[in-house]
Amino acid sequence: MKKLNESQLNELQNDLDAIRNDVLADIGERDAKYIRRIIRLHRTLEIGGRVMMPFGFIPPVFIAATASLGIAKILENMEIGHNVMHGQYDWMNDPSLNSQTYEWDTVCTSDSWRRTHNYEHHTYTNIIGKDRDYGYAVLRLNDDEPWKPWHSLQFINYILLSVLFQWGVGVHELETEKLMRREISWRDKLPFLKQAARKGGRQAFKDYVFFPVLTLPVAPIVLAGNVGANLIRNLWASTVIFCGHFTQDAETFTEKECEGESKGHWYLRQLTGSSNFTGGKWLHVLSGHLSYQVEHHVFPDLPAHRYPEISEKVQAVCQKHGIPYNTGSFSKQYSTVVKRILRYSLPERLIGSAARA
Numbered sequence: 001m002k003k004l005n006e007s008q009l010n011e012l013q014n015d016l017d018a019i020r021n022d023v024l025a026d027i028g029e030r031d032a033k034y035i036r037r038i039i040r041l042h043r044t045l046e047i048g049g050r051v052m053m054p055f056g057f058i059p060p061v062f063i064a065a066t067a068s069l070g071i072a073k074i075l076e077n078m079e080i081g082h083n084v085m086h087g088q089y090d091w092m093n094d095p096s097l098n099s100q101t102y103e104w105d106t107v108c109t110s111d112s113w114r115r116t117h118n119y120e121h122h123t124y125t126n127i128i129g130k131d132r133d134y135g136y137a138v139l140r141l142n143d144d145e146p147w148k149p150w151h152s153l154q155f156i157n158y159i160l161l162s163v164l165f166q167w168g169v170g171v172h173e174l175e176t177e178k179l180m181r182r183e184i185s186w187r188d189k190l191p192f193l194k195q196a197a198r199k200g201g202r203q204a205f206k207d208y209v210f211f212p213v214l215t216l217p218v219a220p221i222v223l224a225g226n227v228g229a230n231l232i233r234n235l236w237a238s239t240v241i242f243c244g245h246f247t248q249d250a251e252t253f254t255e256k257e258c259e260g261e262s263k264g265h266w267y268l269r270q271l272t273g274s275s276n277f278t279g280g281k282w283l284h285v286l287s288g289h290l291s292y293q294v295e296h297h298v299f300p301d302l303p304a305h306r307y308p309e310i311s312e313k314v315q316a317v318c319q320k321h322g323i324p325y326n327t328g329s330f331s332k333q334y335s336t337v338v339k340r341i342l343r344y345s346l347p348e349r350l351i352g353s354a355a356r357a
Helices: 006-026 029-055 059-085 110-123 149-163 165-170 176-180 190-214 216-245 263-272 281-286 293-298 304-321 330-343 348-356
Strands: none
Touching (some): 006 263, 029 059, 110 190, 190 216, 216 330, 281 304
8 A cells, every 4th residue: 555644644634525525515406316316217127127027938028127127126236225325315314215224125134234334344445354345255365365275266156156146245244254263153143144034035035936926827937037137136236346346456454554544544545445447327327336436435425426526536636645546447447356366266376476477
């Protein structure tokens, strides 16, 4: 991580706080109209997908229905649910958009997400040993973690995690690595397991029992379409999140270097530990504007649709302080994610040999 002295860190904090305050002073009807428009689009796509699905015996209709439902789930999870739960729309005083009561259409409970993501991940971003989102406890992504033989299969684990992403996130708070080390017991996790089972059961019942049975003569088609829609959402969400956190140039940090950090140091860590990717308007919308992961990590409670206009100002601040601004095309950033996963599937001696070659 780039070293800045205390005076420089204070200046960095002031520069970024000024951007934040400018946006806060301007938040209003424009932002309310935006989120309500996205909610209407989500509902239209979901209803459209559900209505078309029973006619999925016609192949083009099946594809359209599955895609419509899959995109609806993406919008609800990423541009609505994720951003609402960050408190980006609490100022509207709309009970349906309250960050503390919103429940989203995925296996992970909102309470668990607020604990593991909003607090743990955004507080300790990329601090090895503190941020459990780093590698999701199944991937080795830096040399701080000793190589073990099972890491050689981690690209397969990555594919499985992506396919089953909502379930992986849903049980993330289980802290399986601590259970294996016997730092905690299964009894300690019993309350969480009950909550996870209830939420996961409701999601599975809705998509894999209720809607197929509702259209019983064509239940297998509806079931297949719902599986497909969830797969679309899982693969896309996983890819977006990995591109925002695990690119080649995204930095990691030790607990020691982050002890007693100031807000300016926290800002610096967010800037250097995050990655953006470029693209068109709808790529940004469908990513929940996590294509601007740098801005999201710096300003998690500002309306995400503001990140594109904030981005130029953040880049100017980075240039002023000599801080790298990690961005690139979607394909470029994803390719570095894949390379990182493959690289750290190897033991240290082979990584060193590959680097020298």
